[in-house]
Amino acid sequence: MRVKEVADLVGISVRTLHHYDEIGLLIPEKTTEAGYRIYSNDNLETLQQILFFKELDFPLKKIKEIVCCPSFDREEALILHRKMLLEKRSRLDKMIATIDKTIQHKKGEIRMTNKEKFEGFxxxxxxxxxxxxxxxxxxxxxxxxxxxxxxxxxxxxxxxxxxxxxxxxxxxxxxxxxxxxxxxxxxxxxxxxxxxxxxxxxxxxxxxxxxxxxxxxxxxxxxxxxxxxxxxxxxxxxxxxxxxxx
Known part of the structure; x- marks a missing residue:
């Protein structure tokens, strides 16, 4: 796939993919004589891993260290991603519940304690x-x-x-x-x-x-x-x- 096709498939910008290539985070399988970047299925799997790590707020420098390590195991990483995303979802669920309670509190429907106002943080x-x-x-x-x-x-x-x-x-x-x-x-x-x-x-x-x-x-x-x-x-x-x- 060419860079524009990958960008459209994933929902990120071409500029982002170019940046990943420039810093050595995601290097395309090959580049044509005309200068077009060509991405393989293996590249796409690596990109998926990168985006999982980004979703978990890992900096690009740390992501590069992880995915470029010879001992990096994709299946192991996916299990870790799932565990961390479940923890993140739990925190977000608590914060959403706090928002809902705060709206009710503002309307006078319930009374919140000071401790309840900061649950999830x-x-x-x-x-x-x-x-x-x-x-x-x-x-x-x-x-x-x-x-x-x-x-x-x-x-x-x-x-x-x-x-x-x-x-x-x-x-x-x-x-x-x-x-x-x-x-x-x-x-x-x-x-x-x-x-x-x-x-x-x-x-x-x-x-x-x-x-x-x-x-x-x-x-x-x-x-x-x-x-x-x-x-x-x-x-x-x-x-x-x-x-x-x-």
Whole structure:
């Protein structure tokens, strides 16, 4: 199939397919002398895998690492996709139910508790655990998980609430300077908070801030509190780390 035929079949743009080719993510089976890209059935199967991963908010760089790995198993990946999509559907179902209840609440038909208003939201990034293990090792992650596991539900809820408060503080400052005293004071709260559940050196803290921008999933979640917040946090975290190394 030619690139236009694939684009029409799948529902994506020709430009997207060209980009996938340019970055080595999906290279057509062959290119004709006239410059036409020709895609095989094997290419289409790979494209299906790519789009499953994208639906799960994997960044293209990570998708390329996975699908281009010699040990990549498509059947195994499909089983994983199904499991993750079921988890995503469950979260979305909870959020839809929360929307329906909120509409009823606004109409005066029911009364919602504050806790019910936020059912379905989760900013704790459990989906990044494997990447954390790869970056910082099993021991650091297991220690953090053990601390969380030993907390009561009330303590875990309080932790999530505190985290969201810090995000909101930073969001209110995101149009100012990353070096301001106020921004640096709030990011210290973030540094101290993270070190209550993990063990972050200044270098690891700075690296984490960079990941907020490099990883589309982090950016998407953080920017829910305010557009551009992930980039602002990266800059404030870098300034904080550099300042405290001196």
């Amino acid at each position: 989760d900013f704790r990034y459990p989906q990044y655990e494997q990447e954390a293990r790869e970056r910082w090792g099993d021991e650091a992650v297991d220690n953090a998980n053990a601390k969380i596991a030993n907390m009561s539900q009330h303590e875990q809820d309080a932790m999530t609430k505190k985290m969201n408060v810090i995000y909101k503080k930073l969001a209110s400052l995101r149009h100012g300077s990353s070096k301001s005293d106020e921004a640096q004071a709030v990011i210290k709260e973030w540094y101290d908070f993270l070190n209550t559940i993990g063990n972050y050196s200044l270098e690891a803290f700075k690296g984490l801030g960079q990941m907020y921008v490099d990883d589309e999933r982090f950016t998407k979640s953080i920017d829910r509190f305010g557009s551009g917040l992930a980039t602002f946090m990266r800059d404030v975290m870098a300034d904080f780390a550099d300042n405290h190394k001196k």
